[in-house]
Amino acid sequence: MSLVLNKTETPSVPPETRTRILKVAQELGYQPNHPARMLRSARTMTFACVIPDITNPFYPGLVRGLQTVAAPAGYDVLIFDTDGRPDGEVRAIDWLLQGRADGVVATFFHLRVPQLAVLARKGIPLVRLESQHKPDGPLAIDSVYIDNAEAAAEMTRFLIARGHRRIAMIQAEFGPSQRRAQGYGAVMREAGLSPDFITDSAYSEESGARAMRRLLERKGDRPTAVFGASDVLALGAMEAARSAGLSIPNDIAIAGFDDIPVAKLLGLTTVRQPEFDLGALAAETLVKRLQAGGLEAPGRSHELKFEIMKRSSV
Amino acid sequence: MSLVLNKTETPSVPPETRTRILKVAQELGYQPNHPARMLRSARTMTFACVIPDITNPFYPGLVRGLQTVAAPAGYDVLIFDTDGRPDGEVRAIDWLLQGRADGVVATFFHLRVPQLAVLARKGIPLVRLESQHKPDGPLAIDSVYIDNAEAAAEMTRFLIARGHRRIAMIQAEFGPSQRRAQGYGAVMREAGLSPDFITDSAYSEESGARAMRRLLERKGDRPTAVFGASDVLALGAMEAARSAGLSIPNDIAIAGFDDIPVAKLLGLTTVRQPEFDLGALAAETLVKRLQAGGLEAPGRSHELKFEIMKRSSV
DNA sequence: CTGAAAGCGCTTACAG
DNA sequence: CTGAAAGCGCTTACAG
Numbered sequence: 001m002s003l004v005l006n007k008t009e010t011p012s013v014p015p016e017t018r019t020r021i022l023k024v025a026q027e028l029g030y031q032p033n034h035p036a037r038m039l040r041s042a043r044t045m046t047f048a049c050v051i052p053d054i055t056n057p058f059y060p061g062l063v064r065g066l067q068t069v070a071a072p073a074g075y076d077v078l079i080f081d082t083d084g085r086p087d088g089e090v091r092a093i094d095w096l097l098q099g100r101a102d103g104v105v106a107t108f109f110h111l112r113v114p115q116l117a118v119l120a121r122k123g124i125p126l127v128r129l130e131s132q133h134k135p136d137g138p139l140a141i142d143s144v145y146i147d148n149a150e151a152a153a154e155m156t157r158f159l160i161a162r163g164h165r166r167i168a169m170i171q172a173e174f175g176p177s178q179r180r181a182q183g184y185g186a187v188m189r190e191a192g193l194s195p196d197f198i199t200d201s202a203y204s205e206e207s208g209a210r211a212m213r214r215l216l217e218r219k220g221d222r223p224t225a226v227f228g229a230s231d232v233l234a235l236g237a238m239e240a241a242r243s244a245g246l247s248i249p250n251d252i253a254i255a256g257f258d259d260i261p262v263a264k265l266l267g268l269t270t271v272r273q274p275e276f277d278l279g280a281l282a283a284e285t286l287v288k289r290l291q292a293g294g295l296e297a298p299g300r301s302h303e304l305k306f307e308i309m310k311r312s313s314v
Numbered sequence: 315m316s317l318v319l320n321k322t323e324t325p326s327v328p329p330e331t332r333t334r335i336l337k338v339a340q341e342l343g344y345q346p347n348h349p350a351r352m353l354r355s356a357r358t359m360t361f362a363c364v365i366p367d368i369t370n371p372f373y374p375g376l377v378r379g380l381q382t383v384a385a386p387a388g389y390d391v392l393i394f395d396t397d398g399r400p401d402g403e404v405r406a407i408d409w410l411l412q413g414r415a416d417g418v419v420a421t422f423f424h425l426r427v428p429q430l431a432v433l434a435r436k437g438i439p440l441v442r443l444e445s446q447h448k449p450d451g452p453l454a455i456d457s458v459y460i461d462n463a464e465a466a467a468e469m470t471r472f473l474i475a476r477g478h479r480r481i482a483m484i485q486a487e488f489g490p491s492q493r494r495a496q497g498y499g500a501v502m503r504e505a506g507l508s509p510d511f512i513t514d515s516a517y518s519e520e521s522g523a524r525a526m527r528r529l530l531e532r533k534g535d536r537p538t539a540v541f542g543a544s545d546v547l548a549l550g551a552m553e554a555a556r557s558a559g560l561s562i563p564n565d566i567a568i569a570g571f572d573d574i575p576v577a578k579l580l581g582l583t584t585v586r587q588p589e590f591d592l593g594a595l596a597a598e599t600l601v602k603r604l605q606a607g608g609l610e611a612p613g614r615s616h617e618l619k620f621e622i623m624k625r626s627s628v
Numbered sequence: 629c630t631g632a633a634a635g636c637g638c639t640t641a642c643a644g
Numbered sequence: 645c646t647g648a649a650a651g652c653g654c655t656t657a658c659a660g
Contacts, residue, residue, distance in 0.1 A: 265549055
């Protein structure tokens, strides 16, 4: 019976038996119990998506990309928010070790491969959202990324080409902000300019606004352009600048990173990260890993292309 | 052993045995298998969140509110996107009937109580995100809502008080847009003005922009104010208006509904729905329902307060 | 106080 | 071709 219900083809069952079973199941409104299936088949048919915060507008698009590939392959998506904190990330790993998902797509700001290897050892493939290329590894840990350093470098070149000399970057303490800062710093130095970093804690509007206020309090060498290490930071900076009576881009130019959906509406010049495609690619990678023998392949790093979106804020 | 691992107090187990068990569990890095627990205890410790689309900025805040209450109570959150379509909603129900969640928070645009009653019959409590008060019912189906008709009425009164006479509303085909349209329509008629509805399909920027373009193509009686039945619709309308070279609010005023996070940044006048609190309240309701005897109580409707956010777009 | 045993609802290999 | 049986890893009631 199980056979008929689960497979579309059943050579060993005569058609009439097959239709009879299907009919009865239909009449009873039979739905197989998912927990029992999970236990018996040792497959949860679930992907976990471990991210800092679903309310950061970068992530819903990623989740959607994931779902779009996962659903047709029969996988559900569980969301786990870490708040970008070490304890949140550790809790995510413990939780995954309880066998809640067959595969994981994750953004870790703090944990490194040694701490993540437990998953691979348990046969749970992981796709990390990274900010740079990673060398192939022996474990079932893959990554998807855009070249964050090069993208930030290109944006910095654009700001310089627009005549800016005093360009500040608003950073966050952890996460992809670091690679972005490297790209920015390298280009600034090459051009004979001094990098000007200001770090507030998180990827939040409040952090961006706070950092901008500190920049504006400076006497004399105020920057003429501010590069937010993420769009959310840049939006906070825009708000703070406007509250201070400055006009964008006349008094101060602002650039961001991510191209979240509202960036377009606000005219924010930014780096486009294809979040939907990153999610979809991550899901495809997991689906392949979970096919027979898929766990043997070495861990790969997949690059997608970024794009500089030139809008009115610069 | 199970006893020790699961409870914080174990009167029948001597302390030394208890610590010994805990120590060994620690050393082995033992993590209980979640699917097996689910099956044995007939509890998934999961809440499902069934929504049209996680990329609509209204929903991440709702999800966060849900998680914030669910996590400390031991529940995970699964996201299911229906795309606001009837087949998506039907698939959500079938999926829930496989025993994937202990409780559900959902927005249904199409299904009504008769179709949802299967859940209650299976002992799965449901909290609906509604647009109006619902009478108490015998089933374990609760709801949380703000008074959408009254909120839209109040916004319409505000637009009239600002001197607008030709006020159009951009609607979506299904969902809460209907109650909002009622509130708007009633106030317009009371004031001796004619309601002016324009309906495009979905709650998307594209729909909002398309509707706005149709309004702008009109000869003569163009509206001086446009009320989007949701913020996403209003944002699309703003974009279309700007593309047409109009200035907001001088040439045309725009109002929305929801107060998604970007509304503030864009200066959009809108109705604030406390999405985080709605999610948190829904989760609390489910947690209570899942305590002993909780399923017996009649289905209740919980109201939260809206607020008119007056910003620069009007 | 503690160890062995039953059973949750499936899937899958096996006997008839 | 089809029905009965084992077993996934737990929890919980029960015997010793």
